Amino acid sequence: xxxxxxxxxxxxxxxxxxxxxxxxxxxxxxxxxxxxxxxxxxxxxxxxxxxxxxxxxxxxxxxxxxxxxxxxxxxxxxxxxxxxxxxxxxxxxxxxxxxxxxxxxxxxxxxxxxxxxxxxxxxxxxxxxxxxxxxxxxxxxxxxxxxxxxxxxxxxxxxxxxxxxxxxxxxx
Numbered sequence: 001x002x003x004x005x006x007x008x009x010x011x012x013x014x015x016x017x018x019x020x021x022x023x024x025x026x027x028x029x030x031x032x033x034x035x036x037x038x039x040x041x042x043x044x045x046x047x048x049x050x051x052x053x054x055x056x057x058x059x060x061x062x063x064x065x066x067x068x069x070x071x072x073x074x075x076x077x078x079x080x081x082x083x084x085x086x087x088x089x090x091x092x093x094x095x096x097x098x099x100x101x102x103x104x105x106x107x108x109x110x111x112x113x114x115x116x117x118x119x120x121x122x123x124x125x126x127x128x129x130x131x132x133x134x135x136x137x138x139x140x141x142x143x144x145x146x147x148x149x150x151x152x153x154x155x156x157x158x159x160x161x162x163x164x165x166x167x168x169x170x171x172x
Contacts, residue, residue, distance in 0.1 A: 027053060044069075054078045066092040 028051055035046035042063070049058030054077055061071040068090040076082040 029053070064088075066094060068092050 031048075031050035033046075033048040037044050044063035045061065047058065047060035049056065051057075056076040057074070059071060059073045061069055063069055068088050070086065070088055072084050072086050074082065074084040
């Protein structure tokens, strides 16, 4: 018998050429203007700006706290960059308000002791116990001034602690 096998089929996606299509760019152009005049807060300002292509022109102004008006005229383009001219108009007024200082109030108050501080008598209730120490093995002798009478110090069973001194207790 003759063996039959189908021939392999190679598939390739059709070649697509990518073409860059430039999107049309609209010529940038705008203009706006606004202003605020709030008598309650004293906020007074305005701005106006216009753009035609890459050239921007505008101005803004505001009422400063001293009563003068600051106005800024500006232009910006790709050749000269950003340029601003600042001008101040009006007369600065700094109101002088008299400062009132209240005289200090001095009141004399009689001081009366409600009760005297309590007096305490210190009395020894019992004598700290005395212990006899027997040396089991030779260890360095450590004199420890600690709290609580004769006791075992850090030197092992052979250490001696003399108490009565020391605020925190234990062996030092």
